Amino acid sequence: DQQVKQNSPSLSVQEGRISILNCDYTNSMFDYFLWYKKYPAEGPTFLISISSIKDKNEDGRFTVFLNKSAKHLSLHIVPSQPGDSAVYFCAARPxxxxxxxxxxxxTLQVKP
Amino acid sequence: SQTIHQWPATLVQPVGSPLSLECTVEGTSNPNLYWYRQAAGRGLQLLFYSVGIGQISSEVPQNLSASRPQDRQFILSSKKLLLSDSGFYLCAWSLGQGQPQHFGDGTRLSIL
Structure with missing residues (x-):
């Protein structure tokens, strides 16, 4: 039973445009959500998080949105840069x- | 600042051989410690976590075990490796339940 789902295995975006990464979850007991970025042969790096009492958190080019009624969160990267090309994981805490x-x-690919 | 070290970076082992992967954290005391596995094309699966010396919680039944002999040392072990134990193993730490987890660079384990 996959409680946290990222239904798009890959995304390709032009440099300078917005990247939107989506994540859905099933467990209403999750109260804290995080996004991690991972380069090949490295461990994931923490990017940004959001508590379930908020619906938006912003840090520079990165913004996370939480829609509790839809059990959906998204990560927006604006503007996207080639160095953003990596695998992005969402995570949730019971x-x-x-x-x-x-x-x-x-997997996000940002094309120059 | 805190740092986390995992070794080795890559490991090739025959089926039936033992395993010991080590993880140490520097720059903090009494961290929560975690072992994850990432199978090919899949997300990170939590294997074990520890909130203190000698305290280990197992998340999934498997061929592996974990130990925490010192405050900042976390060891993943097996007496006899199986082919299905192949994967990318990641150690992580956090300051507490409400804090982000920070990952090491992982160990790529291949079982032949």
Whole structure:
């Protein structure tokens, strides 16, 4: 049972445009959501997070939106840069635990 | 600042051989520690987590075990490796349940 789903395995965007990465979840007990970025042969790097009490969090070019009623979150990258090309994982935390449930990842390619 | 070290970076082992992967964290005390596995084309699956020395929680039944002999040391082991144990193993730490997890660079394990 995949509680966190990233239904798009890949996304290709032109440099300078917006990248939108999507993530859906099924467990209403998730209270904290995170996005990670991963380059080949490296561990994931934390990008940005959002608490379930918020619907938006922004950090520079990265913005995460949370729609609790739809159980959906998205990561917007504006403007996209070639260095953003990587695999992006969303993750969710069941309330009052230290565990994270990860999606399958979406490979983003930003073309110059 | 905190750093996390995993070794080795790559490992090739025959079926039936033992395994020991080590992870250490520097620059913090009493971190939460985690072991994840990423199978090919899939997301990160939590294997074990630890909130303190000698305290290990197992998330999935499997051929692996974990130990935390020191505050900032986390070891993943197996007595006899199976072909299905192949994958990318990642160690992570966090300051607490409500904090992001930070990953090491992983170990690529191939079982022959």
């Amino acid at each position: 309330g009052n635990t230290g565990k994270l449930i990860f999606g399958q990842g979406t």
